[in-house]
Amino acid sequence: MEKKSKKLSRRGGFRIGAGRKPNEGKAYTYTLQVRLSDAQKQTYYEAGGHPWLRRLLNQTERNQQASQAHPELPPVPSCAQQIAVPSATVRIPMVGANISCGFPSPASDYTSEDIDLNGFLVPSPDVSYIVRAEGDSMIDVGIFPGDYLVVDRSIEARGGDIVLALYDGSLTVKRLKFNDGAVELHPENNAADYPVQRPEDWQDLQILGVIVSGMTKYR
Amino acid sequence: MSSGLNESVPRPASGTLTVLPADCPDGLQEGFDLNAFLMPVPYAAFVFRMSSGAMREAGILPGDYVVVDRSKTPKTGDIVLAVYQKTFMIRTLMIREEGYELLGDADVPVCRDGQISIFGVVTARMRRQWHWNNAVQTA
Numbered sequence: 126m127e128k129k130s131k132k133l134s135r136r137g138g139f140r141i142g143a144g145r146k147p148n149e150g151k152a153y154t155y156t157l158q159v160r161l162s163d164a165q166k167q168t169y170y171e172a173g174g175h176p177w178l179r180r181l182l183n184q185t186e187r188n189q190q191a192s193q194a195h196p197e198l199p200p201v202p203s204c205a206q207q208i209a210v211p212s213a214t215v216r217i218p219m220v221g222a223n224i225s226c227g228f229p230s231p232a233s234d235y236t237s238e239d240i241d242l243n244g245f246l247v248p249s250p251d252v253s254y255i256v257r258a259e260g261d262s263m264i265d266v267g268i269f270p271g272d273y274l275v276v277d278r279s280i281e282a283r284g285g286d287i288v289l290a291l292y293d294g295s296l297t298v299k300r301l302k303f304n305d306g307a308v309e310l311h312p313e314n315n316a317a318d319y320p321v322q323r324p325e326d327w328q329d330l331q332i333l334g335v336i337v338s339g340m341t342k343y344r
Numbered sequence: 345m346s347s348g349l350n351e352s353v354p355r356p357a358s359g360t361l362t363v364l365p366a367d368c369p370d371g372l373q374e375g376f377d378l379n380a381f382l383m384p385v386p387y388a389a390f391v392f393r394m395s396s397g398a399m400r401e402a403g404i405l406p407g408d409y410v411v412v413d414r415s416k417t418p419k420t421g422d423i424v425l426a427v428y429q430k431t432f433m434i435r436t437l438m439i440r441e442e443g444y445e446l447l448g449d450a451d452v453p454v455c456r457d458g459q460i461s462i463f464g465v466v467t468a469r470m471r472r473q474w475h476w477n478n479a480v481q482t483a
Contacts, residue, residue, distance in 0.1 A: 208376045208377075242379050243378045247378065248476070266473065267403070267405045267471045268473070269403045273376075273381075287473050336474065338472045338473055340468055340469060342382070342467065342468045343467055343468060344422065
């Protein structure tokens with residue numbers, strides 16, 4: 126008898142540290158089952174599996190929150206990446222010397238000031254987001270395929286600004302120009318000679334924000 | 345002369361510049377911190393400004409800012425900040441048996457010399473697209 130009760134007491138009950146771990150303070154209680162094709166399964170795992178999916182959902186959630194936080198501004202597209210407010214400011218030296226062939230000694234121009242890249246590239250982080258560019262229609266102004274672009278929703282676009290626009294149902298980056306009151310979206314690639322887009326109706330076109338800066342990452 | 349970088353970048357045929365999801369690198373899941381994104385090693389990072397058009401083909405236009413990381417080992421095909429004859433240069437590095445070779449646009453002489461020293465690897469390029477001076481005035 127005594128032996129049996131001892132056996133029972135080892136079963137079940139609360140164990141410290143058992144169960145699913147809480148993730149970032151959120152309770153993940155739903156389990157999703159999705160049927161995929163072989164190719165989709167491959168894509169899913171190559172993209173990064175469930176951490177990737179969770180990141181995507183977090184991103185969408187943050188974009189919706191950002192849209193709702195400033196409803197008077199243009200909405201945030203789903204592909205946007207929100208900009209974090211960093212906990213610590215890093216300042217790195219910016220060397221004053223311009224680089225060129227035929228400049229004098231590098232040592233003589235070695236004056237440096239410190240800059241913070243967040244402030245340097247993003248004027249208002251709470252109403253800005255980052256998208257990635259694809260396509261070569263803006264390479265003359267230094268926007269290359271794969272570049273990260275900082276889009277500011279709060280700036281009212283003027284003629285001559287490079288804007289992120291929703292035109293004909295797709296997102297595009299172009300230079301905004303006004304010609305006799307008519308709006309035009311100009312590409313910036315002389316070599317390829319892409320056509321200028323002329324939306325006839327403002328309903329076809331929505332300016333989502335102004336591109337304030339762009340960056341390429343090489344390594 | 346092509347710098348070797350252009351070939352590696354796929355060029356889509358269409359003229360529209362579309363927008364892709366900005367995939368957040370690992371460790372930046374709460375959003376982009378541009379300092380951490382562009383300079384993983386802050387104490388080894390320097391920012392320079394490009395003044396010549398020698399790397400136009402490779403995508404660095406005059407007036408662009410570049411991040412130079414001194415902690416990275418330069419490899420063939422990297423864009424580097426080199427010191428050649430007491431001058432800073434941003435060029436594409438080719439490591440040959442006879443020494444370093446710096447590739448730029450055609451109007452810039454190719455430097456094939458043992459006297460080139462590499463200051464650091466150019467890890468990123470930045471460009472301000474918008475009229476920042478106006479913003480300071482109106483703000």
